[in-house]
Amino acid sequence: MxxxxxxxxxxxxxxxxxxxxxxxxxxxxxxxxxxxxxxxxxxxxxxxxxxxxxxxxxxxxxxxxxxxxIGFQNYQGVISDPFFWGAFQNSFLYTIATVILVVPGALIMALILNNRKLKGVIVFRTLIFLPVVLTMAVVGLVMQDMFGYNGFFNRLLMWIGLLHQPVEWLNSAIIAMVLLILIGSWKGFGIKVIYWLAGLQTVSTEIYEAAHVDGANVIQRFRHITVPMLIPFLIVITILQTNESFHVFDLVRTFTNGGPFFGTDVVPLYIYNNAFGSLVPRMGYACAAGIVFGIATLLVSLGLGLLARRFGQRNTL
Amino acid sequence: MILRRIGLTIFYILFIPFCIAWVYPLLWTLGVSVQSNSEAYNGSLSLLPKGFRLSMLLPQNWAQLIQVFHFGNYANAWYVASFGQFALNTVIFSITVVVFVVLLCVLTGYALGRHSFPGKKVFIGAIIVTMFIPHGYTIVPVWQLITTLGLNSSLWGMILAEVGGAHVLYILLFTAYFAGLPKDLEEAACLDGAGFFRVFFSVMFPLSMPIVATTCILQFIGTWNSFFIPLIFSINQPKLQTLGVGMLSFTSDYASNIAGMAAGAVITFLPIVALFVFFQRYFVEGIAGAVKQ
Incomplete structure (x- = not known):
């Protein structure tokens, strides 16, 4: 300079x-x-x-x-492969479900942890955050044992009396998918709490006090001060969670490996299996699948962006 | 006041068990890692191994503790299942990646945040635009590049692939930090006759330690937990496997060795949890900074 x-x-x-x-x-x-x-x-x-x-x-x-x-043959192959669409559907299901669970859930947790009257906030925050730093792949393997036939959850449910004999949880595609969604949400939850806490801390206390003096109650203050100021954070956190969920690989590879019979296959795993998992690698095909999925996820991101913009405009009017 | 206190007490009664349940999988892993394998395989609800009695905590009974707690699981995992090798690989992999990422990002951030030069806007624009172009799955070309360079039979392959991603967040953090430092810092150094490199290495780089620390912690945890790239570059090469990939091989080879699996998991989790607890401040500030950017 x-x-x-x-x-x-x-x-x-x-x-x-x-x-x-x-x-x-x-x-x-x-x-x-x-x-x-x-x-x-x-x-x-x-x-x-x-x-x-x-x-x-x-x-x-x-x-x-x-x-x-071979021209567009890989693309034709991808688009006409029911397993690709199965994985595609699972990826979207997983993403939508984790966004719905995590984004509002983490906000509620952040509101709790942001309460000044609460003692031991740092301990609670550390505990809630802890799953985030664990190795996802190893979490998947540990969970596989916890949900196994002789695993912790079968023992627990039998001890409580909800089950009479062990259940093979991961033999059902629906249950396996629900568990994937729950574990994925649990694992990434803490980081979104920190994002929301960062957002809550940008809302200055002076505005609250002013509103308090003017006679606004807790609900009014939340509705008219906190919510509008948090909208940009809502958008960013939703986009980050969407992106993270679309790319889930470690957990699916280790927890279910896409099973039972491709019931929990997701697109990143589908691509991995085509490129590296089969005896005859189909690298070109994997690239085509990646591009189709990349375009689909880009459209979702653009959609979210447009939605955010429209929502933001309406809010300022 | 009393009502509020009652409310708070009820809240604690509900929230504390919730938090314990939240981290219970971790406690379970820790508990199983010191059980005998037959106990672990048959599934037990107790966190403590079978045969444990409180009286064993008395000093004269400590010898019994060693019989009840199967610490041998750790020795087995470390030596027999080669978790020692996996851990060493993970440490080398993580530290090398961190060093390279910090170097790349601090140099880039300094040039962008402290100086103006032709092409600066293009550079920043290019980095940001690539966040939005559909990457699809670029792993195939990355794999091919590493293979062509002949690096896929050493740790360098996965190190390079891991360092290669665009670290937009760190670059932005460094750029913002350097841009915010007072201007006379460099002028004073220059009057003393220091050149560009001297100014950077003896003044600016030491000043950027808070961001260096944040980058180190975030990237170290990220690399330690990395799975996709190590998997691709070491799935058929046990000598190169990191803890995550090694665990996957271990569980597919010894599916019934639950206690060994748990010991391996603890070996994987412990360093990273300790690091997180000690350096929590940098970590939290780093990711909070990410969303504010």
Whole structure:
């Protein structure tokens, strides 16, 4: 910017040229500083995006360079594959359910933890947050045992008397899906609580006090101060949760591995299985499936964005 | 006042058990990890191993504790099921990724936050736009790139793939932080004759420690828990597996060894939980900063 330090005499004798040379040096240093990030960015972000579009037109098993150009056949294959649509449907179901559970649930938890009269908030916050830092893949494996035939939940329910004999929970696609949704929500819940808490703390206490003096009650204050100020956070948190849920992989791979019989298959797992999980890798096909899903999720994000914008406008009117 | 106190008490009576139930899977894992495998396999509700009595807590009875608590599960997991190797791989993987990510982001953030130069807006724009382009699943080209570079038979492959993602959040945090530092800092350093690099390494980099700490904690936890990339690059190479991938192989090879699984899970969870509890402040501030951006 302007750390050009030039001696007095230099400024007198054509300092302008010297200064600009100094500035050029700084620009050069800046580019040097950006170089590593730029190289990584081109290699691991730009190139993979372009290449995955390119590969999607090839019948390619991942050995060598793709040569067997087949046009849109991969796309046709993806679109006519009932297993893709099954995974697609599960991905959307999982996403919608986790958003509905987590976004309002985390707000309620944040309102509880934001209460100044509550003692031990830090301990509660730590406990609620704890699942977030656990390794998702290992959580999936632990949960698989907890919901196993001899697992904790069967023992617990039998001890209470709700069950007479153990149940194979993960043999039912519906129950397995419900459990996936519950575990996924539990695992990511704490981080959304922190987001909401950050949002609640931007609402200044002065406004509350002013409203209190004006005679607004708790509900009115929540409705007319907290809610409007939290709308931007609602949008961001919904988008983040949607994105996270669309990309769920670790938990599904370890907890159900898509079973029973593809009943809980999701698109990331479908792509993984096509690219890396089968004996004959279908790399081009996996790329095509990724692009179809990518476009679908982009449309959802755009839809959410538009909805947010419209909602925001109505609110300011 | 009394009513409020009663309300608060009722709240605690409901909320404390809720919080315990919330983290119960973790307590369960801890409990099972010291049970004998036959007890763990048949499923028990008790968190403490069979045969435990409170009298064993008396110093003269400590010898009995070792017979009841099966700490051998940990030794088995560590040596026999090679969780020691998995843990070592995970530590190397996580630390290396953190070092590279911090370096990349601090350099980028400094240039963007502290200086103006032709092309700056294009650079920022490009980084932000890629957040919105459908990535689809770019893992196939990434896998191919690493394979072409010949790195898929060492930890470097997964390190590079993990470092390669755009760390937009950290870049934005560093940029905002550097932009907010007072201007005369550099001018003073320059008057002392320090060049661009000296200013950066002896003045600016040390000043950015709060953001470095946040980046380290967030990225370390993220990398420790990373599964997708390590899975792809090590599924058939046990020597390279991280804890998550190693656990998956272990449970598919020894499905009935529940106690060993639990010990492995504790080995995976413990360092990261400890790190989180000690550095909670940085972690919470980091992710709160993310949503405010």
């Amino acid at each position: 302007d750390i050009g330090v030039v001696s007095q005499s230099a400024i007198e004798h054509g300092g302008k040229r010297l200064l600009s040379r100094q500035q050029k040096r700084i620009h050069l240093f800046c580019y040097l500083f950006l170089l590593p990030q730029t190289v990584m960015y081109l290699a691991f972000t730009i190139w993979p995006i372009l290449a995955s579009y390119y590969y999607s037109f090839f019948n390619w098993d991942g050995v060598g360079w793709p040569t067997d150009f």
